[in-house]
Amino acid sequence: MQLNMRKVKEFIVEKLILICGLASIFFVILIFIFLAKEGISVFKSVSPFKFLFGKSWYPISEPPQLGILPLILGSLLVTLGAAIISVPIGIACAVYIAEVAPQKVKEILKSGIELLAAIPSVVLGFIGMVTLVPWVKSVFHLPTGLTALSGSIMLAFMAMPTIVSIAEDALYSVPKNYKEGALALGATHWQTIYRVLLPAASSGIVAAVMLGIGRVIGETMAVMMITGNSAVIPNTILQPVRTLTATIAAEMGEVVVGSEHYFALFAIGIVLFVISFAINVTADLFLHKRK
């Protein structure tokens, strides 16, 4: 009798866990279906090619012009700038924490970086607005400091914690005997780091960079506050840009439900989804290669 009760309990718990597990997948699928259903409707009035590569985004003119190329380029420019800033600093920081720093400093740095990750993006956004934006304006003698560069610098701060902690993890999990082997051959500490440890950790480091970039490209609040939000194709990093994310966030509130503009915003959502999905899959591939 007791045995049966136990079996029933086991059964119930197992199924409950199964349902929870399936639920997460189910919700992702639901979200994707909804996004796709609403987004694809935009292609009744504009061809996918024109949508992706059209040069003007005037969604409320008559007829609306729904070309998102300026937005894609805006996102890419800000992301690229953020990557150029955060990748070298992030990796160097990871190397310092994993290999060079004394125990005390290591702990302080690690918690400092966790703290950086904990700052809400809107806070980073307004700090950027009152400090970074005027600084960029005066240093480069610009009419406005609300530029792609400001966005890149701010986003670099947001990518850094991801890059540092995952890259540090990758470096830390390089087998200790590689390091011993290199030192025993008379390599210096630095030679050991860049000839053995970095190559050994390379797939983890690439994954760290990809996940950092993934975080940047999906970021909305800070970029909306400090990149100027003008939907024109940027010539330099010192111009205002508007990103994919900021467009959705700024316009979704006022759009007429069921209009072309409304569907276009969902289609932008699909584009973002595809980009982040690709980045995450790449990161995953590299992480698994490591194992």
Add this chain to the structure above:
Amino acid sequence: MYKIITKNLNLWYGDFQAVKNVNASFSENKITAIIGPSGCGKSTLLRIFNRMNDLIEGVRTSGEIIVDQENILDKGIDLVDLRKKIGMVFQRPNPFPLSIYENVVFGQRVHNSLRKPELDSLAENSLRSVLLWDELKDKLHKSALSLSLEQKQRLCIARLVAVKPEVLLMDEPCSTLDPQATQRIEELMRELKNNYTIIIVTHSMQQAARISDDTGFMLLGELIEFGKTDNIFTNPLDKRTEDYITGRYG
């Protein structure tokens, strides 16, 4: 001729004394084996000779280790030069996750800027000296991690030989290998001793008896007995050595 002479050598990990007052002389172009039960300090002793213990926090040493009239425990010693001269082979083969070729030329890349033809001939000679050349000459650019354990250990020896050291320290180099591979590595060591001074730490008394010229027996950090291998194994002076080699403990 003695290559390495230790005088009143002590080592502490924090409060724990791992090596106690060791006095020994290691002959040039000979194989010296250090035997003893686990935890007796034999690996620690080996790792003092190229200062690998410096990597561990809280290590202190006292006494002297004289190599070519120089005390290598001196503060001013250049560790890079020391480790070029006194190289080490580890218990677990640890080739770098690079190609076979890059593993062999690693030391030269780090120390000198040789050109490609010189590196190529260095790689060939080093691999020949560990009898790997014929097996591997067609896959030099494959990852070293794809090799068998024995090949990996040979590669690690080749990588060391390519730096042209004078002393090879070997920390249980055969403990992960099967008996055939062990036998072949031992043959290799016999060949290498013509050009190098070899100090090997080993768990296996049979291995020490087979390959070494001199043997030291360590127990609880002390060097109990040190002398010709034949004497140690047939006519040990200390009761504790006799008990160990006859298998009464260990």
